[in-house]
Amino acid sequence: MSAGERLPGTPDPMFRWPGAQGVTIAGDAWGDPSGPLILLQHGGGQTRHAWKNVGETLGRAGYRAVAFDARGHGDSDWAPDGVYGQDIMVEDLLCVIKALGGRRPVLVGASMGGGTSLVAVGEDRVDATALVLVDIAPQIEQEGVQKIQAFMSQKPEGFASLEEVAEAIGAYQPHRKPPKDLAGLAKNLRRAPDGTYRWHWDPRFMTLRREFDKRVERLTACAKALSLPTLLVRGGLSDVLSEDGAQAFLAIAPHSEYVNITDAGHMVAGDRNDIFGNAVIDFLTRTVPINGAPLKPAHEPHPQHRGPPGDVVDVP
Numbered sequence: 001m002s003a004g005e006r007l008p009g010t011p012d013p014m015f016r017w018p019g020a021q022g023v024t025i026a027g028d029a030w031g032d033p034s035g036p037l038i039l040l041q042h043g044g045g046q047t048r049h050a051w052k053n054v055g056e057t058l059g060r061a062g063y064r065a066v067a068f069d070a071r072g073h074g075d076s077d078w079a080p081d082g083v084y085g086q087d088i089m090v091e092d093l094l095c096v097i098k099a100l101g102g103r104r105p106v107l108v109g110a111s112m113g114g115g116t117s118l119v120a121v122g123e124d125r126v127d128a129t130a131l132v133l134v135d136i137a138p139q140i141e142q143e144g145v146q147k148i149q150a151f152m153s154q155k156p157e158g159f160a161s162l163e164e165v166a167e168a169i170g171a172y173q174p175h176r177k178p179p180k181d182l183a184g185l186a187k188n189l190r191r192a193p194d195g196t197y198r199w200h201w202d203p204r205f206m207t208l209r210r211e212f213d214k215r216v217e218r219l220t221a222c223a224k225a226l227s228l229p230t231l232l233v234r235g236g237l238s239d240v241l242s243e244d245g246a247q248a249f250l251a252i253a254p255h256s257e258y259v260n261i262t263d264a265g266h267m268v269a270g271d272r273n274d275i276f277g278n279a280v281i282d283f284l285t286r287t288v289p290i291n292g293a294p295l296k297p298a299h300e301p302h303p304q305h306r307g308p309p310g311d312v313v314d315v316p
Contacts, residue, residue, distance in 0.1 A: 003190035003192065003198040003199060003200055004190035004193065004198055005190060011187060013026035013048070013069070015027045015029065017095065017099035018099065019091075020088055020092050020095055021080075021091075022080070023071045025069065026076045027068030027096070028048050028052070028055065028068075029064065029066045030056050031064045033064055035059075035063045035064040036062075036288050037063075037103045037104070038065045038106040038108060039067075039105045039106070040054065040067040041108065041112075041116055041117060042069075042113050043110045043113055043114075044112040044205065045073070045152050045205075046110070046267075047069050047073055047188065047200060048068055048069045049074070051065070051269065053273040054277045057273075058280070058281065061281050061284075062290040063284065066100065070084075071084060072204070072205050073202075074200050079202070079204075082207075084208050090120045090126075093116060093120055093126065094120075097126065104128060105126070105128055105129065106128060106129050106288055107121060107130075107131050109136070110134035110136065110268070111136050111240070114135070114136035117131060118222045119218070119222055121228065122219075122221065122225045123225075129228065130228055130229040130230070130231075130283070130284065130288050131231070132230075132231045133230070133232050133249075134268050134276075135234055135241045135266050136240075138245075138249065139216060139220075139244070139249070140245055141240055144238070144240035144266065147172075148240070152199070156203065158196025159189075159196060159198075160196060160197075161197070162182040162183075165197055166182055166185065169185075173265070223253045224252050224253070226256070227255075229287035231256065231257045231283045232250070232256055232258050232259070233261065233276065233280075234246045235261055238264075238265055238266040240266045246258060246260070261276060
């Protein structure tokens with residue numbers, strides 16, 4: 001099943017790997033295959049393309065950056081049973097790691113992808129070298145999440161034109177400049193048989209029952225279990241992860257480093273991929289360096305990136 005035909009100009013995935021329960025996972029990669037492996041996991045409603053600029057930056061720095069579409073998103077298969085919970089996504093992550101040779105990865109996850117990464121490491125299901133959480137923590141703002149879900153749930157009958165799609169995105173993300181070329185939206189859309197434009201994701205993803213209390217309990221336990229180098233990156237304009245939520249994470253995972261990118265929203269990498277990429281490289285240079293020799297103690301925060309005290313959508 002799919003949302004329809006891929007639009008002209010949609011980039012083909014560089015790789016396809018077997019995921020859990022027969023689902024095929026599509027992905028792209030950048031950099032030297034022998035460099036330290038970094039797995040980039042996007043948020044709900046996004047695709048691997050959200051990481052393109054960051055992946056290229058990491059690749060130029062000497063890392064092997066790999067981004068893949070979560071099941072039900074982009075060019076990855078939709079789940080036959082419509083299951084899109086955290087546990088099955090961890091299983092997909094394990095499958096990708098196996099397909100890439102079983103090397104210990106750095107896990108970088110935004111929102112939904114960050115939750116998958118935190119569970120994978122915190123429940124000792126993936127032996128990672130470092131963890132980067134992007135605008136996600138156990139304590140998030142339900143109002144911000146509901147705003148995202150409302151955006152993703154609109155127009156189930158499809159959009160009549162790319163202009164209509166751009167208008168919807170602009171209303172949801174007023175802090176971003178509207179795209180000059182609407183053709184760039186192609187990778188996020190599919191053309192249905194009736195000629196309307198549909199989002200790339202499986203609409204059943206939106207029917208996933210999200211129990212916030214249990215989610216907080218589980219992710220808090222995972223955060224308390226962390227011992228590997230960890231970086232939390234928050235978008236200063238985010239309405240999903242508040243400063244209080246970030247500080248609460250730092251209180252239960254005190255060895256973690258923290259970056260607050262003040263003029264970015266929830267989709268940090270997309271809003272300010274330059275600053276985000278530099279912050280991640282700064283962190284990795286000290287914790288998972290190319291030459292294998294850390295330049296500074298692994299858990300010492302870089303003072304320049306300490307936050308102050310106290311592609312389209314992204315569902316946690």
